[in-house]
Amino acid sequence: MMFVTAMAAILVTMILALLRARRGPTVFDRILALNMLGTKTVLLILVVGFLTARPEFIDLALLCALMNFIGIVAVLRFSKYGHFADR
């Protein structure tokens, strides 16, 4: 039951992040929504693992978190400089 509650909270947060990505007037609202959804996916992977009593995918969640971090850094860099080139 505990994991079901956690899952419900995560899904509600996902819906709210999606709403923000849809509404978000500025670029940074949308980046924040993307980052939030990536984090929630990590949590979703973990909670689904424990919900189905097979928590073998924890390392997958770690990798997902790392990818999310790299992606967000790239997006932020792009939003600041407008390109990815090293000049």
Next chain:
Amino acid sequence: MTEPIATRLIVILLLALLGWTEVTIARMRQLWAAVMLTGIFSFLGAGWMLILDAPDVAFTEAAVGAGIATFLMLATLGLTTREAKSPTAFKPLPLVVVIATGIVLVYGTLDMPHYGDRQAHIHTYPEPSYITKSNAEIQLPNIVTAILASYRGYDTLGETTVILTAGVGVILLLRNERRKPRDGVDPTAESTT
């Protein structure tokens, strides 16, 4: 048991969110926001695939769809424009084509076995002999490794060749891009900032 019902509800909700994101992307005129939403779409899809017991596909989706694809799309936006042109007029033909294709695809899934069906061909056809025999035949503790590296060795060799070729191509393209500014003025250097 509450778990199966909970999982089913999660799947339904995730699919609903996926559909919602798709509609939002299609209606979005700001391309930047559309790229962010494709990243969100990939994350949602990854969550859904994980629940369907495909963690490898889920991770690939999260890494490629949300990571690399977002990155590449943003790089494209940096070279082109950030606003989509507003649609000129409603054209019925594309809608009809899309709906017809969708109907054909749904019709195609009717033949497929149900999720978790033990009698599905995939679980019965090359019989479960890999599981019983591979340890004696290949002497590898991991069955997937035995299949990939021995039973399907040539296939794997071809796949890695394709990936190597793609990697070499990408490296060549990027090197070419980097040399340009040295020869002269790069036309894209300042126009995007």
